[in-house]
Amino acid sequence: MTLAPYHVPDFSPEADEAAIVRGDRFRLTVLTPRIVRAEYDPDGEFEDRPSQVFWHREQPVPEFDVARGDGQLAIETEALRLEYTAEEPFAPSTLSAHVRESGSVWHYGDDDVANMGGTVRTLDRVEGSTDLEPGLLGGDGWTVLEDTDRLVFDDGWVAPRDAHDDYEDIYFFGYGHDYLGALEDFTAVSGDVPMIPRWALGSWWSRYADYSADRHRSLIERFREEELPLSVWVLDMDWHVTDNEYHGGWTGWTWNRDLFPDPEGFVDWLHDVGLKTTLNIHPADGVHPHEAAYPDIAEHVGIDPASGRPVEFDASDPQFLRGYFEHVIDPLEDDGVDFWWIDWQQWDESPEMAGLDPLWALNHLHALDRTRDGRRPFILSRWGGLGGHRYPVGFSGDAYISWGSLSFQPYLTATGSNVDFGWWSHDIGGHFGGSGTPTGFGELYARWLQFGVFSPINRIHTGNIEYIDKRPWTFEPTVRETLSEALRLRHALIPYLYTMARRNHDRGVPLVRPMYYHHPNEELAYHVPQQYYFGDELVVAPHVRERGDGTNLSRQTVWLPDGEWFDFETGRPSRAGLDASYGDLGDVPVYARAGAIVPLDGDPGFGDVDSPETLRVVAFPGADNTVDLYEDDGTSQAYRDGEYATTTIRQSHEPGRVALTVEAASGATEHVPATRDLELCVRGVREDLAVEIDGADGSVAYDTETRAQTIAIPDHDATSRVTVTLSAPDRGLVVPEDPRRDRVRELLRHLEIPARSKARIEEYAAAFIASERADLDWLGDFRERLTGEQARAIVETLVDAGVAHVGNAEQERLLLWNGDGRTDVTYRLSTFERGSIPLAAEGETESGPLPSLKILELDDLGGEDWTLTVEYADAGRVTFDGTGEAQQYDGEIW
Known part of the structure; x- marks a missing residue:
C-alpha cells in the first residue's frame, strides 16, 4: 500500500x-x-x-x-x-x-x-x-x-x-x-516556509499534569476573568490512558475518561471560548490492544486483533504509516484536535531503513496530513534536520529553569534562521529544576515571558513539578503586572507578526534574525548574540540576566547600527553604537528604526486573534517606509491561490514634516473588517505639531509618556484611503531632549546607596550633561558610597564607554568600547602562567584608557588564567576573571 x-x-x-x-x-x-x-x-x-x-x-x-x-x-x-x-x-x-x-x-x-x-x-x-x-x-x-x-x-x-x-x-x-x-x-x-495559522501567534498555555477537564475549565475561566489573552491550550501526555500492561505509558492514543469523561465536548468548549488545542504524543511504542484504535489499525496492517499482537511503530513502512494516520490520528482530529505535539525522544535512525530518522518522518507526514482538509502544514516537534523549515513549528525541548538557559535562547532562536528554521517554540519559564519560590522564580519567569513575547511562538510551559506555578495571579503585584502586560502585548503584536510570517513565506526570511543579516559588513553585528531583528522594523535585546545586587536593575548590552533609533515604548531617541541598557522588571530593550511602521491590534481579547477591529499603527519619524499589512482567513491554504488582502501603510518624511497614509485594502477584502477603528500613532515627536487629517474625521491626542501624537479615526471604511500629516517646519518633529538625564534619575532611584548621595550625584550628572566636554572626577567623591557595579552603571549611562561579557557555548567574548575617547575610564588586562603571578615583565599585561572598540575572545586568553579590570573615574572598578563574569573587588588594581 x-x-x-x-x-x-x-x-x-x-x-x-x-x-x-x-x-x-x-x-x-x-x-x-x-x-x-x-x-x-x-x-x-x-x-x-x-x-x-x-x-x-x-x-x-x-x-x-x-x-x-x-x-x-x-x-x-x-x-x-x-x-x-x-x-x-x-x-x-x-x-x-x-x-x-x-x-x-x-x-x-x-x-x-x-x-x-x-x-x-x-x-x-x-x-x-x-x-x-x-x-x-x-x-x-x-x-x-x-x-x-x-x-x-x-x-x-x-x-x-x-x-x-x-x-x-x-x-x-x-x-x-x-x-x-x-x-x-x-x-x-x-520548498517554501508555509504560512502558519494566525492563531498560533497568540500565547499558548501548557502544563504537564494530570488535570481533569473541569480543572482545565476553571483555569481557563480565571484567565478570562483576569483579561489575559490566550489562543492555544496544550494538553500534555496525561490526556491519554497511561496505566496498561504493555509498556510504561508514555505512548497512548485513547482519552483518559477518568479525567476527560466527555473529550469531544471539552474540545468543543475550548473552541467555543476561542482556543485551539494540541495533544502531546510519544509514538515510539506503537499501538497496543488496550487502545481504542487497535482493532482497526491491526486489521489494516494484517494482524488479527484477537491475537493481541501489538502494531509496532515502523517509519519505513507505508502500510503502517497510512494506517497510523487513517485509524489513529485522523479520528482524533475529527473529534476536534487541531494539531499535534510530536514528542519523539527515541532513536534517530529507523532499524528498518538505514538513514531514515523517525523524527523527520513524523514531522514530514504529520505536517502534510493536515492538508487533507485544506489546512496548513503545522505541528509542534523537535528539529528533524535540514529542510525542517517546511514543518513549523519547532519544539526546542525540555528547558532547565535557569538564567543560563534563558540567556541562550535568543541566540539559539536567531541562529536557527541560518538553516531557515525560524518558527521556534521554547518552554517559556522552563521545564526542569528551579526552586519555584515566588520571589526567586518571579523575576526569571517575567524575563522569560518578555522574551517569549518577542520570540516566534510564545508557549508558556510547566513541567510536572508541584511547586512550580506560572499562573500570573499567584505572584506579587510587580511580577503579576509584568506578566499580564507581556501577555497583552503579545496579542497586540499579532498583525505585525502575521505580516512578517507572510514575508517569511515569500522570501525565506524568518521573523527573528541575527543582526548580521542586515549589517553583514559591520563587525559588531557578529558579536551581539543576545539581540536580533524582530521582523523588518524592530531590534530586540531582551534582559536575560537577573538584576544586580547594587543596582536592583537588569543590564543588557545593546548595539544599534548607524542611523536614527527610538525606544519602541517611550519614543525616546536612542543613540547608535554600543550601549549598556539598565532596566527594571517592566523594561524590555526594544528599538524601532527611523521610519518604522508597526501595525498592532488596538484591543486584543481572549481567544481573539482575527484581523483587528481596532487597528493601531505605531510609526516613528525620520525616513520613508512602506509596510503591507497582510490578512487572510488565518487557517486554510487558499492564500496560495491569492486569497488574501493587503493594506499598504506608507510613511513619507521630509524635514519638519511626516505623512502617514493607510491605503484602501486590496485583494480578498472579505478578510478585512468592513469598518474598523484606526489609531495612527506617531511616537517620538513633539506635542506642539500641526496635525492634518485627509480622507476621514478624527481626533488628536498627545501622550507624554510615549511622546506620541495619536490620531483616532472611528469606523473607518477599509476600502478608503486616509492620510495624516504632522508638521513643524520651524522647530523639527522630534522631541529635543538628551535622554541621559532621565536615565540617570531612573538609575539612581534603584541604587542601594544613601538618598542624600543620590541627590548630589544627580546634580553633578546634570552639570556633566550640560557641559560640552567634562570630566568624571567628581564621581570619585562618592568612592566610599559606590560599589564597582554601581559606578559602572552611572558611567555607562552618562558616557559611551563600557565593557560586557557576551557569548554562547561556541564562542564567548568580552566587548570593550569607548566611543567618546575618554581617558578616565581605564582597563588593565593581565594573563598568567597557571598558578603564578602576572608576567608584566614579559609583556603579558596591557593597560590604559578603554579602546574605542576591542573584542577579546575568551578562548584566546588562556582558559581561566587572566583578569580584566576596568576602573571608572576612580569611583569603583569591576574585574572579570576567567569565567567571563564580573566580580566586584575593593582592593587596588595590580
Whole structure:
C-alpha cells in the first residue's frame, strides 16, 4: 500500500536541461546564480528524484557562461566561478570555486571553519548553552551541503539511493555576505516556509499534569476573568490512558475518561471560548490492544486483533504509516484536535531503513496530513534536520529553569534562521529544576515571558513539578503586572507578526534574525548574540540576566547600527553604537528604526486573534517606509491561490514634516473588517505639531509618556484611503531632549546607596550633561558610597564607554568600547602562567584608557588564567576573571 495522495508533496525535482553541464562521469547543474549542484558517478548515473532536502531543482535558468579547454571546465555566474577538472573524482585539486562578493576561494574538502552555526535537535538535558550544528551561512561567504547519503522520494515515500560507492552529490552555495539572498535561494530549491495559522501567534498555555477537564475549565475561566489573552491550550501526555500492561505509558492514543469523561465536548468548549488545542504524543511504542484504535489499525496492517499482537511503530513502512494516520490520528482530529505535539525522544535512525530518522518522518507526514482538509502544514516537534523549515513549528525541548538557559535562547532562536528554521517554540519559564519560590522564580519567569513575547511562538510551559506555578495571579503585584502586560502585548503584536510570517513565506526570511543579516559588513553585528531583528522594523535585546545586587536593575548590552533609533515604548531617541541598557522588571530593550511602521491590534481579547477591529499603527519619524499589512482567513491554504488582502501603510518624511497614509485594502477584502477603528500613532515627536487629517474625521491626542501624537479615526471604511500629516517646519518633529538625564534619575532611584548621595550625584550628572566636554572626577567623591557595579552603571549611562561579557557555548567574548575617547575610564588586562603571578615583565599585561572598540575572545586568553579590570573615574572598578563574569573587588588594581 502507498501513502495517501496528500502525504506526497508536489515536487519539481528535474532541472531544466539548459541549466546542466554534463560529461560521461559528472553533471553540474546551475540552480541559481549562487547555487551549483555537482555530481560525480563513475557509471554516469545521476539522481533526478527529490531528496529529503532538495525538492525543486526545476528553477528559472540563470545566466551563466561555460568555458572548456585542456580538460578543464569553468562555470561563471554573476555570483561565483566554479572550476572543475572534467571527468575526475572530486578532490581539492579538481573542484574549486571563487565567490566574487567575498573574494574567498573554496577547494573541495575545505573545512567550513567560519560557519556561523545552525540549530540543534533538542535542548533536552542541556542546562545553559550548547554547541549548534553547522548552518547554511558562513563568514567566508560559502557553504557546501552534502546530499549524497540522504534518502530520496520514490513512489511517494523515501528510499535509499541505489548508487555507485563513489557517487557524490553536493551543493555549493556561494553568496558572499548576501545572507538574505542565500536563504531565498535555499527555500526556492528546497520548498517554501508555509504560512502558519494566525492563531498560533497568540500565547499558548501548557502544563504537564494530570488535570481533569473541569480543572482545565476553571483555569481557563480565571484567565478570562483576569483579561489575559490566550489562543492555544496544550494538553500534555496525561490526556491519554497511561496505566496498561504493555509498556510504561508514555505512548497512548485513547482519552483518559477518568479525567476527560466527555473529550469531544471539552474540545468543543475550548473552541467555543476561542482556543485551539494540541495533544502531546510519544509514538515510539506503537499501538497496543488496550487502545481504542487497535482493532482497526491491526486489521489494516494484517494482524488479527484477537491475537493481541501489538502494531509496532515502523517509519519505513507505508502500510503502517497510512494506517497510523487513517485509524489513529485522523479520528482524533475529527473529534476536534487541531494539531499535534510530536514528542519523539527515541532513536534517530529507523532499524528498518538505514538513514531514515523517525523524527523527520513524523514531522514530514504529520505536517502534510493536515492538508487533507485544506489546512496548513503545522505541528509542534523537535528539529528533524535540514529542510525542517517546511514543518513549523519547532519544539526546542525540555528547558532547565535557569538564567543560563534563558540567556541562550535568543541566540539559539536567531541562529536557527541560518538553516531557515525560524518558527521556534521554547518552554517559556522552563521545564526542569528551579526552586519555584515566588520571589526567586518571579523575576526569571517575567524575563522569560518578555522574551517569549518577542520570540516566534510564545508557549508558556510547566513541567510536572508541584511547586512550580506560572499562573500570573499567584505572584506579587510587580511580577503579576509584568506578566499580564507581556501577555497583552503579545496579542497586540499579532498583525505585525502575521505580516512578517507572510514575508517569511515569500522570501525565506524568518521573523527573528541575527543582526548580521542586515549589517553583514559591520563587525559588531557578529558579536551581539543576545539581540536580533524582530521582523523588518524592530531590534530586540531582551534582559536575560537577573538584576544586580547594587543596582536592583537588569543590564543588557545593546548595539544599534548607524542611523536614527527610538525606544519602541517611550519614543525616546536612542543613540547608535554600543550601549549598556539598565532596566527594571517592566523594561524590555526594544528599538524601532527611523521610519518604522508597526501595525498592532488596538484591543486584543481572549481567544481573539482575527484581523483587528481596532487597528493601531505605531510609526516613528525620520525616513520613508512602506509596510503591507497582510490578512487572510488565518487557517486554510487558499492564500496560495491569492486569497488574501493587503493594506499598504506608507510613511513619507521630509524635514519638519511626516505623512502617514493607510491605503484602501486590496485583494480578498472579505478578510478585512468592513469598518474598523484606526489609531495612527506617531511616537517620538513633539506635542506642539500641526496635525492634518485627509480622507476621514478624527481626533488628536498627545501622550507624554510615549511622546506620541495619536490620531483616532472611528469606523473607518477599509476600502478608503486616509492620510495624516504632522508638521513643524520651524522647530523639527522630534522631541529635543538628551535622554541621559532621565536615565540617570531612573538609575539612581534603584541604587542601594544613601538618598542624600543620590541627590548630589544627580546634580553633578546634570552639570556633566550640560557641559560640552567634562570630566568624571567628581564621581570619585562618592568612592566610599559606590560599589564597582554601581559606578559602572552611572558611567555607562552618562558616557559611551563600557565593557560586557557576551557569548554562547561556541564562542564567548568580552566587548570593550569607548566611543567618546575618554581617558578616565581605564582597563588593565593581565594573563598568567597557571598558578603564578602576572608576567608584566614579559609583556603579558596591557593597560590604559578603554579602546574605542576591542573584542577579546575568551578562548584566546588562556582558559581561566587572566583578569580584566576596568576602573571608572576612580569611583569603583569591576574585574572579570576567567569565567567571563564580573566580580566586584575593593582592593587596588595590580
